[in-house]
Amino acid sequence: MLDEVEIKSILVSEYHCIGDVFLIIPALKALKSTFPDSKLVLLCCESAKDLVTDLNIADEVISVFVPWTNWEWSPVKWLRVRSLARSFRKRNIDLAIDFKGDLRNSWFLWHVGSKIRLGYTATGGSYFFTYPKSFPFEEHQTQRALSLIYSIGCKQAGSKEKNLIYNDSGSIVCHAGAADPRRAWLIEKWTELIKSISMYENISVVKTPETEDLIQQLKKQEFSFYVFEGNLVTFKNWLKNQKLLIGTDSMPGHLASYLGLPVVSVFGLQNPKLTKPIGKWTEIVTPNTSCKHKRDHWRLCEKCISSISVHQVESAVNNLLLQVKRQG
Structure with a gap:
C-alpha cells in the first residue's frame, strides 16, 4: 500500500x-x-x-x-x-x-x-x-x-523496556490538577492522603491553577511539604529525580510513566484499559462499584472518582513502592 x-x-x-x-x-x-x-x-x-x-x-x-x-x-x-x-x-x-x-x-x-x-x-x-x-x-x-x-504496512520499531527511575531520597509527587473537575479527586481526600504519607515519605505537591486551594489547605496542617512550580519542561527534568507520582487520569501520569517513574493513577468512570499510563511500574486505582450515577458525560463521573477512598490510594502507593524495592 x-x-x-x-x-x-x-x-x-x-x-x-x-x-x-x-x-x-x-x-x-x-x-x-x-x-x-x-x-x-x-x-x-x-x-x-x-x-x-x-x-x-x-x-x-x-x-x-x-x-x-x-x-x-x-x-x-x-x-x-x-x-x-x-x-x-x-x-x-x-x-x-x-x-x-x-x-x-x-x-x-x-x-x-x-x-x-x-x-x-x-x-x-x-x-x-x-x-x-x-x-x-x-x-x-x-x-x-x-x-x-x-494497517498500511508500517513496521514495529525496536523497543526496550524503560529503565526504572527511582530516587530513594526523592519525594512522592502529588499532582492533583485536572482541567475537567469530573476527573478530579476531592481536595479533602488529597489532604488526608498527603498528611498520612508525609509521616513516612517526603511529599511534593505540584502547583497548578486547580491545586491552589489544596496547597493553601495543606499549609494549615502541621507537616512539611515541597511545592513544585514551573513549566512542563522544568517539571519533566525535576520529575526524573523523584520517587513516585500520584495523579488522576491526566498528562502527568503519562509523562512519569514515559520517563520510567513509578505511577499511581486514580481513575473514575473511565476505562483504564483504554487510556492508562503505559509502563511496568504503574498501579491503577478505580471505584469498587460500577457507575449508577446520573451524569452529564459519557465517560466521566465526578461521583465515581469521589467514591475512591484514601485507603485505596495509599495502599496502591505502598504496594508499588514494595514492588520497586524488591526489584532493586
Whole structure:
C-alpha cells in the first residue's frame, strides 16, 4: 500500500490533550523506523509544544488552536482553522494521519490535501480519507495508533523496556490538577492522603491553577511539604529525580510513566484499559462499584472518582513502592 507514494513527509495530528501525545509515541517511533529519511511533522495543542519539542519525538512540532477542542463553534474560528489546514498544502505532504476517529479532525486532515490520508471513522468521515479504517473501540489508545499504521504496512520499531527511575531520597509527587473537575479527586481526600504519607515519605505537591486551594489547605496542617512550580519542561527534568507520582487520569501520569517513574493513577468512570499510563511500574486505582450515577458525560463521573477512598490510594502507593524495592 505504501509503495504507491515515496514517503518523504509525514504529518500527524494530535492536538486535543497533552497526555494523548505520550500515548502515540510508539506509533511515531514506528513511523520513523519505517521511513527513516522522511520528515515527521507533529501538530499538537499550544500548551504541549515546548514539552513535546523537548522530547524530540518528531522532526518538527507545530502548535495549533482548533476550536472544537474547547467546544467553540464560532464560524470565524472554523474558517481560520480551515485556512490553517490548507496552508500545509504548500509542503506537499505525502502521508497525513489522525488517530482520533473524530469527524472534525478528519475534515481538518482532508483540507491538508496530502497524497495519502489515513484515519479512523468512529464518527463517520470515510470520504475524508484515502484509507479509512474502522475504529477499534476495545483497544488501548497506544495500540489503536499502532494498529492504524500497521494497517498500511508500517513496521514495529525496536523497543526496550524503560529503565526504572527511582530516587530513594526523592519525594512522592502529588499532582492533583485536572482541567475537567469530573476527573478530579476531592481536595479533602488529597489532604488526608498527603498528611498520612508525609509521616513516612517526603511529599511534593505540584502547583497548578486547580491545586491552589489544596496547597493553601495543606499549609494549615502541621507537616512539611515541597511545592513544585514551573513549566512542563522544568517539571519533566525535576520529575526524573523523584520517587513516585500520584495523579488522576491526566498528562502527568503519562509523562512519569514515559520517563520510567513509578505511577499511581486514580481513575473514575473511565476505562483504564483504554487510556492508562503505559509502563511496568504503574498501579491503577478505580471505584469498587460500577457507575449508577446520573451524569452529564459519557465517560466521566465526578461521583465515581469521589467514591475512591484514601485507603485505596495509599495502599496502591505502598504496594508499588514494595514492588520497586524488591526489584532493586
